[in-house]
Amino acid sequence: MFKYSMHAAVIATAMMFAQSAIAQDAAPMPQQSAAMAASALRDPALKPVFDEFGGKPGLVALMNDFMDNLMADTRTRPYFADSDREHIKVELVDQFCVILDGPCTYSGKDMEKVHRSLGINRAAFNALVEDLQKAMDKNDIPFRAQNKLLAKLAPMHKVVITK
Amino acid sequence: MQTQHKNRMAWLIGMALAGCLVSSMAAANGTSASDSSMPTVSNKLLLTGGVTQVEGSAGGGLTPWAVIGGYGTGDEIGANAFITHVSLPDYHLDEVGAMVGLYNRVEVSFAQQRFNTEQVGAALGLGQGFTFQQNIVGVKVRLFGDVVLDQDSWLPQVSIGAQHKQNDQAAVLRFIGAKSDQGTDYYVNATKLFLSQSLLVNATLRFTKANQIGILGFGGDRNNSYKPEFEGSVAYLLNRNLAIGAEYRQKPNNLGIAKEDDWYDAFVAWAPTKHVSLTLAYADLGNIVIKDRQRGLYASVQVGF
Secondary structure: OOOHHHHHHHHHHHHHHHHHHHHHHHHHOHHHHHHHHHOOOHHHHHHHHHHHHHHHHHHHHHHHHHHHHHHHHOHHHHHOOOHHHHHHHHHHHHHHHHHOOOOOOOOOHHHHHHOOOOOOOOHHHHHHHHHHHHHHHHEEEEEHHHHHHHHHHHHHHHEEEEE | OHHHHHHHHHHHHHHHHHHHHHHHHHHHHHHHOOOOOOOOOOOOOOOOOOEEOOOEEOOOOOOOOOOOOOOOOOOEEEEEEEEEEEEOOOOOEEEEEEEEEEEEOOOEEEEEEEEEOOHHHHHHHOOOOOOEEEEEEEEEEEEEOOOOOOOOOOEEEEEEEEEEEEEEOOHHHHHHHOOEEEEEEEEEEEEEEEEHEEEEEEEEEEEEEEEEHHOEEEEOOOOOEEEEEEEEEEEEEEEEEEEEEEEEEEOOOOOOOOOOEEEEEEEEEEEEEOOOOEEEEEOOOOOOOOOOOEEEEEEEEEOOO
């Protein structure tokens, strides 16, 4: 009997933790971290990765394949179908270039403002990551270099995923 | 009689889980056919849900990870079924099971292990091929953290879980000195992906009385209380589909007549798609009852979405 009440207690505790964790997830993010995630931060340690991406011409080629994948993917297409895709590609090249310490400046819009009204969920965000991974594979970018870039992009989920 | 009843309960849970799996798969297919704009499953990144560990939870081969099994994200339900075979010099283990991951928050799993004693069974007077059968029902809850996305903090993904185990050989277990034919392990684990290094690290703290994970019952003449045991895994991602790694699992040593060793393995996990993964490991399970140096091949296939 004791054992069963113990199980019940453990399950109840687990549920309680889960509830508070859900509440935590739903809590609004502090303004500061939103701003941090919104801007592409230059990281000098990633200069060798910039070269592995083939420099700026490599990024341009990558972004062409990336956008093709996004448009071919039914999970991501709705977010790009009615937008100026050539402009987005230019912005993305600059943004990735800056993150990888390339000779570029990112003059694009604030990430938080751009994504605020799009209603992107985790599934769509992950789909975009997959499409980027496929494009990087196609461009023969080494897997380790891919992950170094993705590690810098991942924190942007805070401003990109809004639902 | 009571044991039979419990086994039946475990089977019912297992069948219910399998039912969930089949119906969710059907629902998933229906979704992709009718509304291709927004599928509702399979949106986690490849291999980030782990594979199925030896007790049916999502993890490595030997240890559960803090990840929720299946490829469902926070809005989705994912599910897996698996089959595992472990071939040792003097024994073999066959295992089947299924799990459902709910909204990247809760994981419910069922596994059935059949541990065959081969010639050792005959030597001990139990009969050649004497088999211990164990049913395991597992629950895991993600508390906080995101193993993939939290790349700008040191915070890991943390989960807690329980595995309730029921062994079908109560009389034999009593004879060898085990105090019970059933038991529940409780664990807390933390999993962190260091994406810049392509490295995943997991640490699990398990509170258990299980002898040889329950195959030899629970508690014993040497010790009959819960002991904390450490389990660790590291995995290096070679590409999107392939990971290699190693694991360690500390174990209790409760039985006077059957010394128990910690377990180790080195593994390769390959996921050509989200619907299938294959895990091969070389496992060192140490001494099991009267046979030392039980080292062999662990093979596991998982299907799901």
